[in-house]
Amino acid sequence: MNKHLLSIHDVTAEDIVRVLDTAESFREVGTRVIKKVPALRGRTVVNLFYENSTRTRISFELAAKRLSADVINFTTSGTSVAKGESLKDTALTLQAMGADAIVIRHSSSGAPLTLTKWVHGSVLNAGDGTHEHPTQALLDLYTMRDRLGRLEELRVAIIGDVLHSRVARSLSFALVKMGANVTLVGPPTLIPPDAPAWGVEVSYDVEGVLPKLDVCYMLRVQRERQRQQYFPSVREYSRLFGLTRARVGMLPEGSLIMHPGPMNRGVEIDSDVADLPQAVMEEQVTNGIAVRMSLLYLLLGGRPEGVSTDE
Amino acid sequence: MGAARILDEAEIRRAVTRIAHEILEHNHGASGVVLVGIANRGDDLARRLAAEIERIEGATLPVGVLDITFYRDDIGMRAEAPEVHETRIDFDITGRTVVLVDDVLYTGRTIRAALDALVDFGRPTAIQLAVLVDRGHRELPIRADYVGKNVPTRRDEDVSVRLKELDGEDAVVVEEPGGTA
Numbered sequence: 001m002n003k004h005l006l007s008i009h010d011v012t013a014e015d016i017v018r019v020l021d022t023a024e025s026f027r028e029v030g031t032r033v034i035k036k037v038p039a040l041r042g043r044t045v046v047n048l049f050y051e052n053s054t055r056t057r058i059s060f061e062l063a064a065k066r067l068s069a070d071v072i073n074f075t076t077s078g079t080s081v082a083k084g085e086s087l088k089d090t091a092l093t094l095q096a097m098g099a100d101a102i103v104i105r106h107s108s109s110g111a112p113l114t115l116t117k118w119v120h121g122s123v124l125n126a127g128d129g130t131h132e133h134p135t136q137a138l139l140d141l142y143t144m145r146d147r148l149g150r151l152e153e154l155r156v157a158i159i160g161d162v163l164h165s166r167v168a169r170s171l172s173f174a175l176v177k178m179g180a181n182v183t184l185v186g187p188p189t190l191i192p193p194d195a196p197a198w199g200v201e202v203s204y205d206v207e208g209v210l211p212k213l214d215v216c217y218m219l220r221v222q223r224e225r226q227r228q229q230y231f232p233s234v235r236e237y238s239r240l241f242g243l244t245r246a247r248v249g250m251l252p253e254g255s256l257i258m259h260p261g262p263m264n265r266g267v268e269i270d271s272d273v274a275d276l277p278q279a280v281m282e283e284q285v286t287n288g289i290a291v292r293m294s295l296l297y298l299l300l301g302g303r304p305e306g307v308s309t310d311e
Numbered sequence: 312m313g314a315a316r317i318l319d320e321a322e323i324r325r326a327v328t329r330i331a332h333e334i335l336e337h338n339h340g341a342s343g344v345v346l347v348g349i350a351n352r353g354d355d356l357a358r359r360l361a362a363e364i365e366r367i368e369g370a371t372l373p374v375g376v377l378d379i380t381f382y383r384d385d386i387g388m389r390a391e392a393p394e395v396h397e398t399r400i401d402f403d404i405t406g407r408t409v410v411l412v413d414d415v416l417y418t419g420r421t422i423r424a425a426l427d428a429l430v431d432f433g434r435p436t437a438i439q440l441a442v443l444v445d446r447g448h449r450e451l452p453i454r455a456d457y458v459g460k461n462v463p464t465r466r467d468e469d470v471s472v473r474l475k476e477l478d479g480e481d482a483v484v485v486e487e488p489g490g491t492a
Binding site for chain 2: 001021022024025028029032033034036037038039040043067297298299300301302303
């Protein structure tokens with residue numbers, strides 16, 4: 001494994017299998033009365049969140065705590081914190097405090113990569129701008145493999161605001177790496193122009209894609225990242241691309257509905273659809289803790305830097 | 312050089328049968344006894360002991376498998392994080408007598424980790440230890456209650472237990488350093 005997890009490009013298909021297999025053991029820990037093991041006793045994990053986040057921060061915090069690591073939550077409420085001196089000073093401070101791993105979320109793409117230049121510990125990208133969100137992709141892969149038994153040849157559509165979605169990027173890269181077939185679906189304005197280079201297919205027709213799916217992955221319309229008008233109205237978007245009850249009927253039996261959260265019920269997904277048994281959003285959250293435990297364990301469970309010469 | 316075979320298939324079978332009898336004798340029957348094998352191979356031995364006890368006593372004992380990786384005392388001292396195996400204990404161990412089962416007892420560090428792990432699952436009345444081979448060189452104050460065979464070894468020798476379930480044959484082999492590579 002690479003020392004950092006900045007992007008899905010940092011891990012091989014073999015690494016991904018190892019992360020998912022190890023997560024299997026950590027999910028068992030989550031079912032015990034005492035949901036804690038001493039594996040990372042004495043290690044310090046810092047959650048450095050420059051952007052608001054509930055589930056990812058709590059998930060990482062719980063993951064680190066269940067491994068007996070010490071956790072520091074460093075959140076900045078200001079959203080206009082730019083890269084440069086201030087991030088560097090924060091990084092150096094955390095470095096001086098002896099952080100073994102820094103989990104960072106930042107509104108600027110590339111901030112985690114920049115951070116690796118200033119700190120000795122491992123850096124885990126918990127979402128940077130519109131770039132990547134690799135831990136979300138890995139927990140989604142875990143959930144798909146757990147429910148459907150395989151990743152190879154799985155037919156997955158990622159539907160919605162792909163352009164602004166770091167989840168869609170990481171998930172597409174990861175699924176393609178594992179041999180799944182990915183189709184991106186959305187209005188042409190919200191499909192990245194370089195998408196064909198990812199090894200995925202593109203479609204603008206939701207109803208044409210649904211009958212051929214194993215997984216229907218819905219994305220939130222990220223209005224806070226949209227700097228211009230990408231579609232005429234929310235109502236029209238919802239009518240053309242939202243997952244309605246009628247459209248769920250077009251999905252093959254046994255297929256899954258997934259969403260990275262937070263959901264906008266009534267926009268990309270109908271409220272009663274989100275509560276169907278094949279909608280596995282809560283499992284995604286539970287599995288997220290196990291997958292993040294697995295990642296922290298695999299990145300920090302080896303010999304610390306300085307003790308040896310390995311990467 | 313080379314390898315010495317210290318237990319063959321029949322001897323392993325007899326050792327398992329004897330330990331099964333000893334567990335029943337020591338605990339006055341099978342009531343309240345559960346078996347927990349340490350992965351890998353300890354879990355296979357635990358299943359064999361359970362089958363023997365069922366044959367002798369007609370009682371079915373719950374069998375669990377425990378992976379002690381997260382409780383090791385050398386995490387962060389090896390280059391890579393140690394590989395993780397499955398843990399599955401589907402029954403409550405509180406108030407039961409847990410017989411921990413492992414293939415080889417050596418430094419005692421694995422058993423120390425297993426004891427730590429077990430108390431996270433509940434509070435057993437007693438914990439006993441059964442091993443197929445005790446090769447000595449303890450680094451902690453730990454001893455086995457049931458031993459298949461005591462094998463005096465040198466520290467630089469390698470004791471390898473092979474079981475049909477994992478390795479396709481039943482044998483215990485002591486390999487000298489630089490022996491069979």
